[in-house]
Amino acid sequence: MFWIHKYGFTNLSYKALYSFQSIRLFILFRIVDPVMHYFFYATLVSAMIGSDYLSFVVIGNIASYTCHTIMINFMTMFRFERRYGTLELNIASPTPTLWIIIRKAVVPLLDGMFVFAIGLLIGWVIFGVALPLNQIGNVFVLFVVTLFSILSFSLLFACLSLLFSNVNLFLNLALAIFQVFCGVNFSVTLLPSGLEFFARILPLTHSIEALRSIYGIESFAIYPLLGKELLIGFCYLIVSLLFVSVMEKAARKRGALLKSI
Amino acid sequence: MLDIVIEVKNLTRFYKLKEGNKIALDNVSFDVKQGEVFGLLGPNGAGKTTTIKILTTLLLPTAGEAKVLGLDVVTESQKIRDNINFVYGGERGVYGRLTGKEYMYYFCTLYKVKHREQQALIERLLDLVGLKDAENQIIHTYSKGMIQRLHIARSLINEPKLLFLDEPTIGLDPVGAKLLRDLVRELSNRGITIILTTHYMQEADDLCDRIAFIRDGKISTIGEPIQIKESCNHLNLYEAFMSLDQTNALQKDKMFKNLEVDELKDPFVHLKFETDSLAETEITSYLEQFGQVLKLRKREISLEDAYIYLMKDAG
Numbered sequence: 001m002f003w004i005h006k007y008g009f010t011n012l013s014y015k016a017l018y019s020f021q022s023i024r025l026f027i028l029f030r031i032v033d034p035v036m037h038y039f040f041y042a043t044l045v046s047a048m049i050g051s052d053y054l055s056f057v058v059i060g061n062i063a064s065y066t067c068h069t070i071m072i073n074f075m076t077m078f079r080f081e082r083r084y085g086t087l088e089l090n091i092a093s094p095t096p097t098l099w100i101i102i103r104k105a106v107v108p109l110l111d112g113m114f115v116f117a118i119g120l121l122i123g124w125v126i127f128g129v130a131l132p133l134n135q136i137g138n139v140f141v142l143f144v145v146t147l148f149s150i151l152s153f154s155l156l157f158a159c160l161s162l163l164f165s166n167v168n169l170f171l172n173l174a175l176a177i178f179q180v181f182c183g184v185n186f187s188v189t190l191l192p193s194g195l196e197f198f199a200r201i202l203p204l205t206h207s208i209e210a211l212r213s214i215y216g217i218e219s220f221a222i223y224p225l226l227g228k229e230l231l232i233g234f235c236y237l238i239v240s241l242l243f244v245s246v247m248e249k250a251a252r253k254r255g256a257l258l259k260s261i
Numbered sequence: 262m263l264d265i266v267i268e269v270k271n272l273t274r275f276y277k278l279k280e281g282n283k284i285a286l287d288n289v290s291f292d293v294k295q296g297e298v299f300g301l302l303g304p305n306g307a308g309k310t311t312t313i314k315i316l317t318t319l320l321l322p323t324a325g326e327a328k329v330l331g332l333d334v335v336t337e338s339q340k341i342r343d344n345i346n347f348v349y350g351g352e353r354g355v356y357g358r359l360t361g362k363e364y365m366y367y368f369c370t371l372y373k374v375k376h377r378e379q380q381a382l383i384e385r386l387l388d389l390v391g392l393k394d395a396e397n398q399i400i401h402t403y404s405k406g407m408i409q410r411l412h413i414a415r416s417l418i419n420e421p422k423l424l425f426l427d428e429p430t431i432g433l434d435p436v437g438a439k440l441l442r443d444l445v446r447e448l449s450n451r452g453i454t455i456i457l458t459t460h461y462m463q464e465a466d467d468l469c470d471r472i473a474f475i476r477d478g479k480i481s482t483i484g485e486p487i488q489i490k491e492s493c494n495h496l497n498l499y500e501a502f503m504s505l506d507q508t509n510a511l512q513k514d515k516m517f518k519n520l521e522v523d524e525l526k527d528p529f530v531h532l533k534f535e536t537d538s539l540a541e542t543e544i545t546s547y548l549e550q551f552g553q554v555l556k557l558r559k560r561e562i563s564l565e566d567a568y569i570y571l572m573k574d575a576g
Contacts, residue, residue: 007362007363007366007379008370009367009370009371012356012359012363012366012367012370013367015356015358015359015363016356016358016359016363016367017356021358084353084354084355084356084357085349085351085353085354086353086354086355086356088319088354089354089368089415090371091319092317092318092319092342092347093342093368093371093372094339094342094343094371094372094373094419095370095371095372095373100371252318252319252320252321252338253321254277
């Protein structure tokens, strides 16, 4: 169903709505930009507390950048739908709205997969953060679980964003919260207990701890962390399902719920 | 006796605004018969689009009842959506980076057309709307008329029994508008019931079997175009061709109602006006004070005349 062919839904969604349509843009935004991003945090942290902490921050930022990529591109697709006036046509079709949203997530997920793999490569080549080869299986499991939880959250986020006329403000706010509270640059155990609880109900937090543990930077048990990440993903998925249903009803009732921009 | 495919009873819709409730539809009732082209005409903000949004199940009514193909718009929206489609006027609603053919494939998937049937269906529909030669062109390069025809093709993917066209010819050049009107006639001939909103009276007169005038959320008049025009037969509408000496004086004169002066090659003008009870000889002698009357005749009532008169009356 998600098979990519010339006239398939996934390919056409990509062509119709995705921001990066050329190799040049792809290299710029999927290789150069993450390198600069990792460099920024690596040099900042190295200058402040020394290079011992570099691996910790680079790993955190690889996971975080992957999450950002998926969320931003997912949101952008919906922003374009609204700008082009096609969202209503999609929603009015016999295909359930949730199914449309899920199918549109395929391209951001593939993009995220690429960014994650390139991130690990950059971490190894530029920052010397080498992946233990015996952990490749664990990295794959972590990747699948993390994509699931981020996608579930993104579904909720995509639905919520339809309520706002300024999606960018909403998106930037969410990305900043992820950067601060998901333990990207420091351990969430350093946060006050209330904020740590908040951090632990966000997607990504447990994945970052698990990824660092896979690299031997932290020493948590990997699978319990991934289990929690999976559980959080399920919770967001259920909330998303409910929210889509409520939103569709509210949109019909209020008529202007899906703000056009 | 034709079947009723749309049944609207006391349909009411409020919009909640900061400054209070705005009534978009106020106890509207009408029905549409199978195979009809039904026109919904009115000024901007009259309630046309709200009516269409409710009937296409995109909006819930505040009160009243609406049935489409015998199905309730509130509780049976999914079944209705399987059997209808809609086109909103303007250039929105397309993915500009896709080709016409790709756009059709995209919506074929959303409308659950079987994969093996998609190609033949798309070829047939693009051929119907005259876009077969442009099927591999990027939509960004399409003219407004081509985009509208692509919308029509998209709206036929699910072989709808009912098609809603909301100002489909808005912004089109005369040739594009004519192509679209021909297409609407062709669809009507194929037995599709069409609900059409438009601001163009001639278009409504040409296409519609029945028309409803709507203003301030209320239907003021409903009937066949000829009946509506006949209901205004008491109006004394005239047109005249004159060689005019005193243009300003005529325009300031209050003898005639709704006077329109179209300036032709100087000093000739074409006049349209309404009088209450003057005879043609009286009109001619009155007009002679402003110049020479070349021709005067009682004008046939057009739908536009009836619309202006009846909507003014409704206000």
